[in-house]
Amino acid sequence: MLMFIRVPLALFYFVAVAVVGCFLLLFRPFNPDNSRVFGHIYSWGGTRILGIKLNVDGFDSLAQMPPSVVVANHQDNLDLYVCGGAVPKRTVSVGKKSLLYIPGFGLLYWLAGNVLIDRSSSKNSKATLDATTEVLTKGNRSIWVFPEGTRNHGKNLLPFKKGAFRMAIEAGVPIVPICVSSYAGRLKLNQRVSCTVNIEVLDPISTEGLTVKDTKQLMTTCWNQMMQTIERLDEQTSVAE
Numbered sequence: 001m002l003m004f005i006r007v008p009l010a011l012f013y014f015v016a017v018a019v020v021g022c023f024l025l026l027f028r029p030f031n032p033d034n035s036r037v038f039g040h041i042y043s044w045g046g047t048r049i050l051g052i053k054l055n056v057d058g059f060d061s062l063a064q065m066p067p068s069v070v071v072a073n074h075q076d077n078l079d080l081y082v083c084g085g086a087v088p089k090r091t092v093s094v095g096k097k098s099l100l101y102i103p104g105f106g107l108l109y110w111l112a113g114n115v116l117i118d119r120s121s122s123k124n125s126k127a128t129l130d131a132t133t134e135v136l137t138k139g140n141r142s143i144w145v146f147p148e149g150t151r152n153h154g155k156n157l158l159p160f161k162k163g164a165f166r167m168a169i170e171a172g173v174p175i176v177p178i179c180v181s182s183y184a185g186r187l188k189l190n191q192r193v194s195c196t197v198n199i200e201v202l203d204p205i206s207t208e209g210l211t212v213k214d215t216k217q218l219m220t221t222c223w224n225q226m227m228q229t230i231e232r233l234d235e236q237t238s239v240a241e
Contacts, residue, residue, distance in 0.1 A: 002051075003189035010049045010081075017041055018104035025111035032090040032141045034112035039084035046081025050187065051194035054085065058201030062088040067136050068176045068204065069168040071222060073230060074146035075154045075184040086178055086199055093144040094132060094164075115143065136171035143167070147219075154184030157227045165219045166212055174204035175218070177226050181233035198233040202226070 021038050028034065047054055065088050072083055097116045100106040110116065115132055135141050145164040152158045168175050181198040188194045205222055 001190065002192075006050055006189050006194075010046060013045050013049055014042070014080075015104055017045070018108045021108045022104065022111060025108065029111045030113040032092065032113055032139065035092050035114060035144075036087045036089055038108065038112060039080070039087035041084075042080050043082070043084030043086075046078070046084070050078070050081065050189065051192055052082065052183070052187070053193050053196045054082070054199065055196065056086055056199045056201075059086060059199075061201055062086075062176070065089075065142065065176060065204075066173065067140055067171070068142045068174045069136070069164050069171075070142055070144045070176045070178060071147045071160075071164055071226075072144065072178040073157055073180055073226060074148050074151050075180065075182065076151055078184070078187075079146075079180075082180060082183065082197055083178070083199070086201070087144060088142060088176075090140065091142040091144050092135065113141075132167050133171045136167070136173050142173075142176075147222075151184070154182040154186065157223065157230060160219050160223050162215050162219055165222070166215045169207045169210045169212060169215060169218065172207060174206050175222055176204050177202040177222055177229075179226050179229040179233060181230065181237045196237050198237055200229055200233060202229060 017038065021041075025034060043054070046052075070088065070091060092112070092114045094115045094117055095109060097118050099109050100116065115135065132143055135143060147160040147164045148158040149161045150158070165175065179200050179202065183195050183197045186195055202225060205218070205225075207218065210218060
């Protein structure tokens with residue numbers, strides 16, 4: 001019964017925040033802190049509606065974070081609600097251009113200053129790399145990327161794509177991994193607490209002295225650290241439940 005209340009309410013909240021947000025962002029379009037503000041708003045309400053208990057470890061370390069490439073595991077469309085509260089200051093995300101076609105939210109995403117990419121050709125990929133590198137080096141902003149490139153549905157950490165890591169190397173900025181325990185497919189929406197989700201911010205991985213030839217090694221190092229952390233977080237979640 002509770003599920004039939006929560007799901008429509010979560011959808012309504014998604015649309016309502018997008019509509020109100022579009023109006024408000026007309027007065028501060030493309031501000032680099034827009035994504036953090038609305039990420040936190042979505043997370044604050046969304047997790048409460050869905051009964052998700054969030055535990056975030058290490059978020060305070062992001063307060064003094066220099067421009068960085070933030071990477072996180074991508075599980076579900078609900079990542080907006082789950083991960084939104086962990087978005088650092090002056091951080092935008094990289095998303096597909098198709099997001100523009102989501103009524104209300106697409107406009108909000110664009111006005112928030114996020115980077116929209118077209119993955120249809122290698123030429124577009126090069127343009128995207130140049131644009132995101134410029135954001136990091138000249139815009140004094142960080143970029144949030146889901147390096148798996150698609151949702152893993154909470155089953156396992158998928159292989160990473162190299163774009164985020166090459167971007168960090170070319171811009172000379174650190175990689176900041178954020179790990180989220182597996183929740184996709186585990187929500188029990190008919191229970192008061194539908195799921196406990198543990199999020200942990202790992203220490204930055206420096207790219208100082210690295211070249212594009214080191215991209216694969218950097219990617220492997222990050223994947224290993226995140227996989228080990230997610231497995232540990234999943235064990236902690238299982239014990240707590």
